[in-house]
Structures are given as C-alpha cells and as structure tokens.
Amino acid sequence: xxxxxxxxxxxxxxxxxxxxxxxxxxxxxxxxxxxxxxxxxxxxxxxxxxxxxxxxxxxxxxxxxxxxxxxxxxxxxxxxxxxxxxxxxxxxxxxxxxxxxxxxxxxxxxxxxxxxxxxxxxxxxxxxxxxxxxxxxxxxxxxxxxxxxxxxxxxxxxxxxxxxxxxxxxxxxxxxxxxxxxxxxxxxxxxxxxxxxxxxxxxxxxxxxxxxxxxxxxxxxxxxxxxxxxxxxxxxxxxxxxxxxxxxxxxxxxxxxxxxxxxxxxxxxxxxxxxxxxxxxxxxxxxxxxxxxxxxxxxxxxxxxxxxxxxxxxxxxxxxxxxxxxxxxxxxxxxxxxxxxxxxxxxxxxxxxxxxxxxxxxxxxxxxxxxxxxxxxxxxxxxxxxxxxxxxxxxxxxxxxxxxxxxxxxxx
Numbered sequence: 001x002x003x004x005x006x007x008x009x010x011x012x013x014x015x016x017x018x019x020x021x022x023x024x025x026x027x028x029x030x031x032x033x034x035x036x037x038x039x040x041x042x043x044x045x046x047x048x049x050x051x052x053x054x055x056x057x058x059x060x061x062x063x064x065x066x067x068x069x070x071x072x073x074x075x076x077x078x079x080x081x082x083x084x085x086x087x088x089x090x091x092x093x094x095x096x097x098x099x100x101x102x103x104x105x106x107x108x109x110x111x112x113x114x115x116x117x118x119x120x121x122x123x124x125x126x127x128x129x130x131x132x133x134x135x136x137x138x139x140x141x142x143x144x145x146x147x148x149x150x151x152x153x154x155x156x157x158x159x160x161x162x163x164x165x166x167x168x169x170x171x172x173x174x175x176x177x178x179x180x181x182x183x184x185x186x187x188x189x190x191x192x193x194x195x196x197x198x199x200x201x202x203x204x205x206x207x208x209x210x211x212x213x214x215x216x217x218x219x220x221x222x223x224x225x226x227x228x229x230x231x232x233x234x235x236x237x238x239x240x241x242x243x244x245x246x247x248x249x250x251x252x253x254x255x256x257x258x259x260x261x262x263x264x265x266x267x268x269x270x271x272x273x274x275x276x277x278x279x280x281x282x283x284x285x286x287x288x289x290x291x292x293x294x295x296x297x298x299x300x301x302x303x304x305x306x307x308x309x310x311x312x313x314x315x316x317x318x319x320x321x322x323x324x325x326x327x328x329x330x331x332x333x334x335x336x337x338x339x340x341x342x343x344x345x346x347x348x349x350x351x352x353x354x355x356x357x358x359x360x361x362x363x364x365x366x367x368x369x370x371x372x373x374x375x376x377x378x379x380x381x382x383x384x385x386x387x388x389x390x391x392x393x394x395x396x397x398x399x400x401x402x403x404x405x406x407x408x409x410x411x412x
Contacts, residue, residue: 191242
C-alpha cells in the first residue's frame with residue numbers, strides 16, 4: 001500500500017507541474033501577441049510602392065523637354081566621334097515658318113584621356129514656306145593641349161526680302177519694295193592662346209552677294225542712292241584678338257568675352273573699285289545676380305569703308321541684335337549697338353527674359369554728330385534642358401516696328 005500511495009502522489013505532482021507549465025506558456029504567448037500588436041507597423045507598403053513608381057515617371061513638362069532635345073539619331077563610331085541629328089521649327093519675320101535640320105558631330109584631337117576640350121563639326125539646313133533656304137557647314141578643331149584652334153565656316157542660300165532703300169532716312173520714309181538676295185560666305189580662322197584667356201590669330205574670308213528680282217520701287221531706291229551695283233565678290237585677310245573668361249560658352253552665367261577683328265580686302269581679290277577695310281568689335285559681359293538671375297550685356301560695332309558695296313553692309317534685325325526690326329530695313333556702311341538682357345529662371349526648365357537697347361547706322365564717323373538712335377526692347381520665354389536653352393521665344397519692339405522670333409540658344 002505504501003508503494004501505491006507514493007506512486008499516486010508522484011503522479012498528482014507531475015500533473016500539477018505540467019498544468020503549471022502550460023499556464024506559463026499560454027501567458028507568455030499572450031504577452032508576446034500583445035507586444036507584437038503594440039509594435040505592428042501600420043504602413044501600407046503596397047500604397048508606398050505605387051506612389052514611388054508614380055514619382056519616378058517623368059512629368060508632362062519633362063516629357064516635352066526631353067522630346068525637344070532628344071536627337072533623332074545618335075551613335076558612337078569606333079573612332080570616338082559622337083554623331084547626332086536634330087530637326088525643329090523656327091520663325092522670323094523675313095523667313096516666316098521654317099523647318100531646320102542639322103547633323104552635329106563632336107570629337108577629341110589626341111588621346112581620349114587628355115584634357116583637350118571636344119572639337120565639333122555641324123552641317124545644317126533651313127527651308128521656309130516663303131522660298132528662303134540656307135545651308136551651312138561650320139566647325140571648330142581644338143588641337144591637343146587646347147592652345148591652338150582652327151575655326152571654319154561656309155554658308156549660302158537664297159532669301160526673298162523687303163527693301164526700303166539705303167540709309168537711315170530711307171528706312172523711315174520709303175514704302176517697302178521687294179527683291180531676292182543670293183549669297184555665299186566663307187571663312188577660316190586660326191588662333192593661338194597667348195596667355196590665360198587671351199588669344200590672337202589670323203582670318204581669311206570671302207563673300208559673294210547678288211540682288212535680283214527687284215521690283216520697280218527697289219530699282220528706284222537703288223538708283224537714287226547711287227547703289228546700282230547688284231552683285232559683289234570680295235576676299236580679305238585680317239587679324240583677330242580675343243579675350244574669353246566665360247564659364248561656359250553656350251549659356252554663360254559669368255565672365256567676359258571681348259573680340260576685335262580688322263581686315264583688309266584688296267582690290268585685286270574681288271570686283272571692287274578700290275581696296276576696302278573692315279573693323280568689327282564685340283564685348284559680352286555676364287554677371288549672376290540673385291538666385292536664377294543673370295544679367296547679360298552686349299556691345300557691338302561693325303564698320304566698313306565707304307567704298308564697300310551695299311550688299312555687304314551691316315543691317316538691323318535678325319536673331320541676335322535689334323530683334324524688334326525687320327531684317328535689313330535699316331542699313332548703312334557702319335553700325336554700333338548696345339543691349340542689356342535680364343534672364344530669370346521661373347520654374348523648372350522655364351525662364352523669362354527682358355531686354356532693352358539701342359543702335360545707330362551711319363555712313364561716316366563725321367555723321368555721328370547727327371546721330372539717330374533706334375530703340376529696341378522686348379520680352380521672351382525660355383525652355384532649358386541640360387544646362388542650355390533649347391527653345392527661345394522673343395517678342396521685340398522698335399521704332400514703328402516689331403518682331404517675333406522662335407529659335408534655339410540665347411541671343412548672345
């Protein structure tokens with residue numbers, strides 16, 4: 001009986017221990033569940049993943065920008081030359097709506113691991129709805145060491161245009177006439193770095209121009225001004241001095257660019273009646289102001305000798321200076337201009353600019369005593385991508401005149 005008693009006692013104790021352990025385990029499980037519930041992450045990770053995917057997609061404005069700057073084709077040939085092609089639309093008063101296309105190549109002279117900047121070559125064309133067309137081949141070859149540069153350009157085309165006569169007064173009082181202008185220009189410039197941003201070099205160039213399809217008024221204007229010569233050819237040689245401290249060339253935000261060129265056009269190198277001379281000077285200053293704002297200053301002078309045919313004279317209008325005037329309305333053998341532009345980034349790739357300036361045309365230095373200024377001012381919109389302006393819309397105003405321009409890159 002004693003053994004039976006002890007066996008029953010041990011069994012009862014064992015059952016109690018098992019029950020106690022189950023109770024502890026159950027309590028621990030409840031506590032763990034309570035802790036897990038207390039620290040449970042309420043984040044909806046599926047929702048987070050959805051919105052992150054949405055944010056990584058380009059916006060509507062980004063898609064527009066990318067479509068404007070994306071090349072039609074691009075490839076890297078084995079020799080290390082990058083080639084791409086682009087096309088787009090342009091508009092000015094004289095060309096009307098035009099389609100432009102360009103083939104652009106960049107390459108490096110020397111080994112790829114050298115610090116020499118990229119050289120470039122471009123071939124472009126523009127055709128408009130009013131019969132204007134133009135082809136141009138240009139480029140810059142920067143030699144190894146970046147101390148020597150060879151720039152070249154040849155361009156030609158046909159431009160139907162309006163004509164008011166020669167000189168400041170004629171453009172103010174005459175009615176417009178019509179003629180068509182053919183021209184071919186070419187130049188080769190070699191320059192070498194002297195020290196820092198100072199360069200010096202020599203240039204050789206040629207020019208040909210021909211005026212045809214003149215209406216009766218145009219014939220009358222030329223006859224009264226003594227400008228009966230309707231075609232001209234000339235070649236010249238000259239020297240160039242430049243100073244350049246701009247941080248970048250295509251869309252600078254600070255720095256100074258100064259250029260002075262003088263050339264002579266011997267009588268024997270053309271169909272001129274005398275030896276001609278030509279002096280051209282340009283000063284551009286860029287200064288960052290507050291956030292997203294840049295002030296750009298442009299001062300320009302283009303002076304030809306009095307015997308220079310009217311077909312070679314500087315003219316008002318165009319894409320860079322006197323944007324409020326029809327191209328060629330004001331013209332004379334000498335021109336001087338100045339303009340100040342304020343460029344401000346507004347939001348993302350979009351910006352705005354305002355500018356103001358003035359210019360004058362004159363036949364001789366003595367005529368400066370009776371100087372007549374042409375005011376020029378306007379406002380424009382900008383679309384930028386990759387640190388450069390890819391679309392420029394400018395609306396300019398001048399003396400009884402206005403102009404609208406659609407193009408790429410800044411005016412200067």
